[in-house]
Amino acid sequence: MEFPEDFLYTEEHEWVLVEDDIVTVGITDFAQDALGDIVFVELPEVGYQVEAGKTFGVVESVKAVSDIYSPVTGEVLEVNDELPDTPELVNTSPYEGAWMLKIKLDDPAELDLLMDADAYQSFVEEEE
Amino acid sequence: MNRIGTSGLQLNEKLIFEHSDSGRCGYSLPKLDVPAVSLPEQMIRTEVAGFPEVSEIDVVRHYTRLSTWNYGVDSGFYPLGSCTMKYNPKVNEAAARIAGLADCHPYTPGHLSQGALELMFHLQTALAEISGFAAVTLQPAAGAHGELAGMLMVRAWHEAKGSRRSKVLIPDTAHGTNPATAALCGYDVVPIESGGSGVLTAETVAQFMNDDVAALMVTNPNTLGLFESDIKKICEIVHAGGGLVYCDGANLNALMGIARPGDMGIDVMHFNLHKTFSTPHGGGGPGSGPVGVAKKLIPYLPKPVVVQNKTEYKLDFDRPESIGRLRSFYGNFGIMVRAWAYILSMGSDGLKFASQMAVLNANYIRARLAAVYHLPHQHRSLHEVVFSDANLPNDCHTLDLAKRLIDYGYHPPTIYFPLVVKGAIMIEPTETESKEILDEFCDAMLAIAKEAAENPDLLHAAPTLTRVGRLDETAAARQPCLSWLPEGL
Numbered sequence: 345m346e347f348p349e350d351f352l353y354t355e356e357h358e359w360v361l362v363e364d365d366i367v368t369v370g371i372t373d374f375a376q377d378a379l380g381d382i383v384f385v386e387l388p389e390v391g392y393q394v395e396a397g398k399t400f401g402v403v404e405s406v407k408a409v410s411d412i413y414s415p416v417t418g419e420v421l422e423v424n425d426e427l428p429d430t431p432e433l434v435n436t437s438p439y440e441g442a443w444m445l446k447i448k449l450d451d452p453a454e455l456d457l458l459m460d461a462d463a464y465q466s467f468v469e470e471e472e
Numbered sequence: 473m474n475r476i477g478t479s480g481l482q483l484n485e486k487l488i489f490e491h492s493d494s495g496r497c498g499y500s501l502p503k504l505d506v507p508a509v510s511l512p513e514q515m516i517r518t519e520v521a522g523f524p525e526v527s528e529i530d531v532v533r534h535y536t537r538l539s540t541w542n543y544g545v546d547s548g549f550y551p552l553g554s555c556t557m558k559y560n561p562k563v564n565e566a567a568a569r570i571a572g573l574a575d576c577h578p579y580t581p582g583h584l585s586q587g588a589l590e591l592m593f594h595l596q597t598a599l600a601e602i603s604g605f606a607a608v609t610l611q612p613a614a615g616a617h618g619e620l621a622g623m624l625m626v627r628a629w630h631e632a633k634g635s636r637r638s639k640v641l642i643p644d645t646a647h648g649t650n651p652a653t654a655a656l657c658g659y660d661v662v663p664i665e666s667g668g669s670g671v672l673t674a675e676t677v678a679q680f681m682n683d684d685v686a687a688l689m690v691t692n693p694n695t696l697g698l699f700e701s702d703i704k705k706i707c708e709i710v711h712a713g714g715g716l717v718y719c720d721g722a723n724l725n726a727l728m729g730i731a732r733p734g735d736m737g738i739d740v741m742h743f744n745l746h747k748t749f750s751t752p753h754g755g756g757g758p759g760s761g762p763v764g765v766a767k768k769l770i771p772y773l774p775k776p777v778v779v780q781n782k783t784e785y786k787l788d789f790d791r792p793e794s795i796g797r798l799r800s801f802y803g804n805f806g807i808m809v810r811a812w813a814y815i816l817s818m819g820s821d822g823l824k825f826a827s828q829m830a831v832l833n834a835n836y837i838r839a840r841l842a843a844v845y846h847l848p849h850q851h852r853s854l855h856e857v858v859f860s861d862a863n864l865p866n867d868c869h870t871l872d873l874a875k876r877l878i879d880y881g882y883h884p885p886t887i888y889f890p891l892v893v894k895g896a897i898m899i900e901p902t903e904t905e906s907k908e909i910l911d912e913f914c915d916a917m918l919a920i921a922k923e924a925a926e927n928p929d930l931l932h933a934a935p936t937l938t939r940v941g942r943l944d945e946t947a948a949a950r951q952p953c954l955s956w957l958p959e960g961l
Binding site: 378381383384404406407408410431432 | 871887888889891894945946949950
């Protein structure tokens with residue numbers, strides 16, 4: 345299971361990649377592994393205002409439907425339009441092909457509440 | 473006894489469209505004895521592509537053969553947790569086929585529908601007595617529809633007081649439809665973690681309760697099959713904070729005749745007649761989701777309401793504060809007849825005994841399997857028991873166990889739900905199963921655990937004795953093939 349060093353993570357198993365004031369969001373390798381084969385992804389549209397801790401979309405696997413929570417507050421700048429048609433990317437490429445949103449970050453202080461790779465890895469091991 | 477047949481004829485069957493032969497049909501109309509009328513041009517379809525043209529016997533054999541591939545509660549044990557797939561006594565069906573009830577047209581005037589209205593009145597009165605509520609509506613067509621009715625009444629109650637609360641609290645052990653209902657009624661859902669014990673505590677609710685919370689939605693017993701033992705205190709906390717408590721009554725089969733949600737302080741609850749009151753789930757319905765309410769919510773009940781007026785029963789439409797009509801006509805009447813037949817034939821002692829047996833059966837299975845299957849919550853089970861796949865070795869998981877159970881001749885239990893248990897296996901035997909049946913099922917479960925240790929390939933390859941092997945659920949969901957086209961189209 346992969347926990348890329350340069351990413352930040354939430355307790356709800358989303359990852360965050362920060363580039364200046366724009367963050368890219370997806371779900372982690374652990375999340376896709378726990379969910380199983382993903383068959384459906386629903387994402388918001390460009391311009392949508394996401395709020396930290398609130399849901400912005402849904403992933404559905406053969407086992408269950410799960411909400412995806414936004415790690416930060418801000419406006420959606422870009423959406424991965426390929427994902428709804430190729431949900432299997434969440435399983436095969438959770439950290440690259442299956443990025444979900446690019447968000448214009450309102451408050452960089454929100455990032456301080458997220459975990460780094462080491463902290464997330466121990467969090468996951470505890471959950472196991 | 474091993475119930476798995478070693479031989480037997482299973483007939484393959486084509487799609488009904490593939491039986492078609494041009495000009496073949498299953499009816500013969502009498503000679504036209506009235507003047508012929510032509511339909512306006514725009515109302516006539518020029519082509520009905522691929523519509524099957526078949527004889528009567530083609531149709532009968534087609535569907536009869538398909539029915540032999542089916543597995544239902546009439547063919548065997550069906551322990552699908554949370555769904556309460558209880559046996560549907562045949563006396564219910566006989567009652568529902570009584571001509572005066574079966575053929576009663578919904579437009580029949582009230583004075584000619586007294587029998588039907590009387591039955592509805594008695595059913596709603598009986599449900600109110602069983603649950604401890606002040607009144608019951610029979611309109612909603614299913615459980616989730618009942619939830620919608622209930623939460624619309626909660627909203628109407630708040631609005632009548634000029635209150636604009638925006639949140640609904642829902643523990644992670646509630647049914648999955650609850651958050652959808654709250655959202656549909658315009659509320660934000662605040663999820664509450666039930667914690668390690670699997671039971672919601674009064675302290676936790678108190679932490680979350682504030683003057684923006686419209687209601688708490690709770691399932692009792694919850695989806696772990698555990699009784700919410702703090703429920704009375706929880707209701708007091710929510711009420712003191714100005715909110716209401718909704719109870720998902722899907723698990724009423726553990727309480728019926730023993731404890732009444734209305735007495736616990738619950739304000740509104742839906743029943744599932746197709747679970748607790750032995751009406752069929754078949755083919756996805758029709759279901760029936762009556763809703764019971766405390767006195768303060770009576771003005772908001774969906775209209776019309778069946779009332780008794782001195783010597784006659786009538787439909788009361790004069791309900792200015794009602795949330796309105798929720799269903800065409802008055803709900804799924806045939807299902808009400810079945811539920812009423814069940815209540816009458818069981819009697820009050822019988823209903824109580826059914827709950828006791830449902831709880832005993834679930835606990836018997838728990839006792840027989842707990843040494844081998846991992847039991848994540850130790851709190852005493854009611855009518856269903858939730859195991860996990862944590863003890864299964866050799867990369868065998870819940871799905872493999874479920875598929876292998878099919879080879880042993882059982883419908884699998886509910887799997888991967890509730891979500892709070894990783895790899896959940898949720899078993900609800902219901903009250904009608906004998907000790908012999910429960911033992912056969914437990915023997916199969918134990919045999920499968922042994923296979924997982926000694927020959928895990930049996931689980932990974934399962935099912936192997938069925939008409940079709942393990943289906944590719946992922947491909948079916950990602951590339952569904954939903955329509956048939958004749959060759960060449």
